[in-house]
Amino acid sequence: MQQTTLYTSTDSPLHSAHPLTKMMLTLAVLVTTAVLPDFIWVLAVYLFMLIPLAALGRVLGKFLRISLMLIWPFVLSLLIIQGLFTPGTKILIAWGPISVKQEGLMLATSYSSRLLTWLGGITLLMLITRPDRLMLALTDLGLPRQIAYIVLSALQIIPRFQTRAQVILDAQRSRGLETEGHLFHRLRMLLPLTAPLILSSLLELDERAIALEARGFSRKGIRTSFVQLQDSPLQKLLRWILFLLSLLVILMRFVGWIT
Amino acid sequence: MISIKSFTFRYRGATEPALENIDLEIPRGQFCAIIGANGSGKSTLCFALSGIIPHHFAGEYSGIVRIAGRELVKMELGQMAGLVGLVFQNPFNQITGARYTVEEEIAFGLENLGIPQDEMSARIALALQQAGLVQEAHRSPYALSGGQQQRLAIASILAIQPDILILDEPTSQLDPVGTREVFELLARLGVSQRKTIVLVEHKLELAAQFADRVVHLNHGRIIADGKPQEVLGNPRLRLQGVQPTRFTLAAALSQEQAQLPSDRTLPVTLEQAIGFFR
Numbered sequence: 001m002q003q004t005t006l007y008t009s010t011d012s013p014l015h016s017a018h019p020l021t022k023m024m025l026t027l028a029v030l031v032t033t034a035v036l037p038d039f040i041w042v043l044a045v046y047l048f049m050l051i052p053l054a055a056l057g058r059v060l061g062k063f064l065r066i067s068l069m070l071i072w073p074f075v076l077s078l079l080i081i082q083g084l085f086t087p088g089t090k091i092l093i094a095w096g097p098i099s100v101k102q103e104g105l106m107l108a109t110s111y112s113s114r115l116l117t118w119l120g121g122i123t124l125l126m127l128i129t130r131p132d133r134l135m136l137a138l139t140d141l142g143l144p145r146q147i148a149y150i151v152l153s154a155l156q157i158i159p160r161f162q163t164r165a166q167v168i169l170d171a172q173r174s175r176g177l178e179t180e181g182h183l184f185h186r187l188r189m190l191l192p193l194t195a196p197l198i199l200s201s202l203l204e205l206d207e208r209a210i211a212l213e214a215r216g217f218s219r220k221g222i223r224t225s226f227v228q229l230q231d232s233p234l235q236k237l238l239r240w241i242l243f244l245l246s247l248l249v250i251l252m253r254f255v256g257w258i259t
Numbered sequence: 260m261i262s263i264k265s266f267t268f269r270y271r272g273a274t275e276p277a278l279e280n281i282d283l284e285i286p287r288g289q290f291c292a293i294i295g296a297n298g299s300g301k302s303t304l305c306f307a308l309s310g311i312i313p314h315h316f317a318g319e320y321s322g323i324v325r326i327a328g329r330e331l332v333k334m335e336l337g338q339m340a341g342l343v344g345l346v347f348q349n350p351f352n353q354i355t356g357a358r359y360t361v362e363e364e365i366a367f368g369l370e371n372l373g374i375p376q377d378e379m380s381a382r383i384a385l386a387l388q389q390a391g392l393v394q395e396a397h398r399s400p401y402a403l404s405g406g407q408q409q410r411l412a413i414a415s416i417l418a419i420q421p422d423i424l425i426l427d428e429p430t431s432q433l434d435p436v437g438t439r440e441v442f443e444l445l446a447r448l449g450v451s452q453r454k455t456i457v458l459v460e461h462k463l464e465l466a467a468q469f470a471d472r473v474v475h476l477n478h479g480r481i482i483a484d485g486k487p488q489e490v491l492g493n494p495r496l497r498l499q500g501v502q503p504t505r506f507t508l509a510a511a512l513s514q515e516q517a518q519l520p521s522d523r524t525l526p527v528t529l530e531q532a533i534g535f536f537r
Contacts, residue, residue, distance in 0.1 A: 132359050153356035156401065207352035210311055215355070215368030215415060216340030222373040226366035226383070 005155055006066065006126040014057035014128045019137040021235045022129050024242045025053075029121035031246040035253040039113040046117045050124055059127040066127075067120040075112045082108035131155055137229055145223075153208075161201065168196050260423065260455045261285040261308060266322030268303060268312055277303040279479045281322070285472075287422070288453035290446060292466035292487070295476035296500025301459040302347070304476065305427045308457060309345040310336055326423060341372055344416035348428040350408035353415070354400045361403070361411060362387065362396045368419045382418045389444055390414035391437075405432040413441065417448075423455045424448070430462065438462065442469045464504045467491050467527035475501070492525035506532035 009015075014022065029050065033042045054063035088103030135148035172192060178185070212218075263283040269276040278300045285291050293301050306312040313320045314336040324331045326342060347353065358364040362383050369379045387393045390410040395403060400411055409432045416424065424445070430438040446469045448454040460466045466473060466487065473490040475483035477499045483490045494511035496503045503511075506526040513536070514521055526532040 130359065132357065132363075149355075149357050156356045160401075204352050207347070207349060208356065210306075210315060210345070210347070211353040211412075212355060213311065213315060213336050214309065214340060214345040214353075215419065216337055216371035218335075219337030219340060219371050220335075224370050224373050224376060224379065226363060226370060226376065226379050228376065 005131050006062075006123065007130050008059050008062060008127050010058045012056060012058045012128070014053065016230065017128075018229055018231045018235050019129050019134040020141070021239055022125055023134065023137075024239045026121045026125040028242040028246045030118055032249050033114050033117040033121075035249050039110040042110075042113045042117050046113070046120050050117065050120045054124055054127070057124070057128045059124070062127055063120070063124055067116065067123045070119050070123070071112065071116045074115050075108075078108040078111050079105065082111070133227070133229065136225065136227060140225075140229070149217075161197070164200060165193060165197055168193055168200075260287040260289075260327060261457070262323075262325040263307070264323045264325075266307065266324055267319075268307060268321075269319040270303075270316060271318045273318070275479070276319070277479055278307065278476075281481060283474065283481065283484075285455060285457065287455050288449055290449045290456045290458070290469060290471045292470035292473045293457060293459045293476060294461070294463065294466065294473060294491075294501055298478075299476040299500070300479040301476055302427050303479075305345065305347070305425045305457070305459060307331075308423070309343045309425050310334060310339040311345070340368060340419060340421070342421055343423045343425060344419055344421035346412050346416050346424070346426045346429045348431050350405060350412045350432060353412040354408065359399060360397050361392055361400055364400045364411060365415050365418050368415055372419065382420065386414040386418035389417055391440065406434060406437050409433055410437070410441075421454075423457070425457045427459045428461065429458070430460070438465065445469065461502075463491055463502070464506070464528070467504060468529075475499070488524055488527050488531065491527040494525065504528075506535075510535050 029045060033045055036042050036045070050063070051060065054060045057063075083100040083104040084098060086101060086104030086107050088101030090102035091099045092102055092105070093100045132152055135143070135152055139145055139148050177189065177192065180186070261284070263281050266278060266281040267276050268278045281304070293304060295301050303312065306316060307324055308326070308331075310331045312318070313332060320332070326339075329342075331339070355364060355367050358367055365383045365386050366379055369382060374382065387396055390413055392407065392410055392414055395407060395411075400408065403411060409429060413426070413429055426445070430441050433441065442465045445454075445456050445458065449456050449471075458466070458470065468487075470487055472485065473483075473487045474481055475490050475496075482499065483493075491504060492507050494503050494507055496507075504527050506528065510525045510532065513519075514523070514525075523535070526535045
């Protein structure tokens with residue numbers, strides 16, 4: 001079955017860190033880049049914080065590939081839309097009524113760099129954190145188990161859904177249904193696929209609910225955990241520092257030290 | 260241990276009851292096999308014994324189902340996991356989908372029951388060994404074969420260590436060796452830990468060999484209940500949609516051809532067949 005999460009299993013100090021530490025780091029990156037005024041600073045977070053961290057987590061190649069692959073459609077559309085439609089006086093190129101303004105390009109660069117750093121922060125978190133460990137840390141903090149279960153099982157349901165759709169398609173094809181051809185024809189062929197796919201998934205869901213009940217999922221009372229997350233005073237301190245740093249950056253922005 | 264009195268259940272929207280007027284007492288430590296054609300009510304009986312009916316499946320419910328003296332209708336579903344373990348046919352749908360390794364999958368039920376971590380590790384190790392999955396402990400449950408997933412479903416329930424095990428065709432995806440291993444394990448648990456086992460199975464030769472008792476369901480009613488040979492040693496089982504064992508059929512055929520009197524009990528196991536033909 002194919003993988004649905006970005007998590008890359010390898011041995012690194014970042015992988016063995018507590019999920020909350022990694023989450024706090026990501027939050028600090030998101031908050032800081034939202035508040036920093038200049039895109040150069042924002043890019044500096046990406047270049048001098050996220051890239052070295054990705055290297056430390058031994059996921060640099062994947063990190064660069066994913067974050068850059070995700071960002072370019074946004075960059076392209078931002079450059080076109082902001083460049084053409086943001087009001088400004090410094091015209092760089094003009095074709096009749098259409099002109100590209102410097103102010104627009106600056107704005108597009110500012111948005112793009114922020115987006116790149118946000119996506120980078122989230123990508124890095126997902127590359128180095130097992131989803132189940134993250135959910136375990138969050139349930140320890142008070143997140144309802146049912147929500148954690150929904151998130152985790154949804155991640156595993158997607159490939160199951162794809163496999164099942166393929167099986168149904170193969171079955172229909174073997175009975176003569178034409179599923180190849182031009183786009184419109186293929187779209188029309190989605191209809192006979194939808195009903196069996198949804199119905200069989202609902203049946204599966206019902207059986208899974210029974211299986212969960214058989215294993216005491218709805219039982220009230222104390223619960224234990226097989227996996228014990230490793231934490232340390234140093235990591236707790238780091239989380240507090242990151243939290244206070246984020247608060248400080250927000251305060252500085254509101255007080256006006258950062259404009 | 261298990262007591263069912265005048266139990267009738269009709270699923271919501273169904274015209275006929277799935278089970279009708281069932282009376283059944285299963286004492287502690289007994290290995291009871293349930294047989295019957297498809298649609299005879301076997302799975303419904305499993306759901307009724309594990310509290311899934313009426314807590315999960317609604318319908319018209321009458322009669323009393325008691326487990327260890329407690330009436331299931333009055334219990335909460337969450338309380339039942341520690342008392343009754345349920346394994347059903349499709350192994351894939353019994354994987355929780357929220358755990359990334361086989362041992363964590365087995366731990367899921369133990370975590371819900373609040374078992375301390377040390378004990379949890381010991382129980383998981385035992386369940387892995389019982390189900391023959393020690394080598395698979397750190398693999399993803401989704402990476403296992405159908406047979407291994409079925410053993411994982413069994414291991415997940417064994418680790419909970421309930422007094423009663425309800426298994427609805429738990430060997431449907433296992434090869435003959437794996438199937439026999441599961442039967443041997445269940446029989447061992449019955450003897451060594453006095454577990455009460457209710458097993459729905461189509462593999463009658465194994466049921467005949469390992470079960471203490473066989474209950475035959477047909478159209479939602481019990482039509483035969485007794486020792487394996489009494490219930491299964493009947494070539495007419497086929498008329499009720501159940502294929503008799505090879506030993507029973509061979510003995511019936513030889514009886515007919517040799518025009519022997521048909522009052523002898525027919526064999527249902529290899530040992531009995533050897534005795535019969537000798």
